[in-house]
Amino acid sequence: MIGILGGMGPDATIDLMRRVVAATPAQDDADHVHLMVDNNPQVPSRIAALIEGTGESPAPTLAAMTRRLVAMGATALAMPCNTAHAYLAEIRAAAGTVPVLDMVTLTARQAAATRPGLRRVGMLASTAVRLTGLYDAAFRPLGVEVAFPARQDDVMGVIRAVKAGAADAAARQTLAEVADALHRDGADLLLIACTELSVIADALPAEIPILDAMDVLAAAIVDAARTSHPFAAEVPGAA
DSSP, rough: EEEEEEEEEEEHHHHHHHHHHHOOOOOSHHHHHHHHEHHHHHHTOHHHIISSSOOOOOOHHHHHHHHHHTTTSEEEESSSSSSGGGHHHHHHHHHSOOBBHHHHHHHHHHHHSSSTTTTTTEEEOHHHHHHHHHHHHHHGGTEEEEEOOTTTHHHHHHHHHHHTTTOOOHHHHHHHHHHHHHHTTSSSSSEOHHHHHHHHHGSSSSTEEEHHHHHHHHHHHHHTTTSSSGGGGSTOOOO
């Protein structure tokens, strides 16, 4: 049983569930992954806490969600929000011995494995991801540089539009333009590192090499559900 810390935002959580279903080699209902989802849209704003510095920390709410999922029998945990991985230490402390999949580290490893010789990754992510250096820390040991768009404010506008259910043609065009500029500026690979942007990933130019962290997490969830000891290496201190 895989527990999902969701609601950040609700569309992204549902999108992850769809991807898990699509990634599962199933012949019947019983072959699919048993998911237990806490789709909690009341998690305090990561933008307010990390970018604006005016909001309360989401950590206590995320820790409470973690304890609840563990108490209900989750054997591994996952969270479809890149920014909220800034609180991964607090979540793991609340999870105890239950493994928590680290979407950021798993995605960095997958990017390097997918494109040998990778040197520069273009980030389509929240400004909070840039400020916290989540992917910088994950890619640094791999010798990969992380680059954010010059039009980062426009990216935040697209993210807010998705959260508001208002990602119209103009928002999708903006995302496509930002992606194209990152690629032309020398990014070997573009990384979708905001699950709100994953929801409208089909707006991105098909000719640009892209990796979506949401796909990496969905595959990891399927692997965890089909393994006796899911992601032992993701548990601090585990062998």
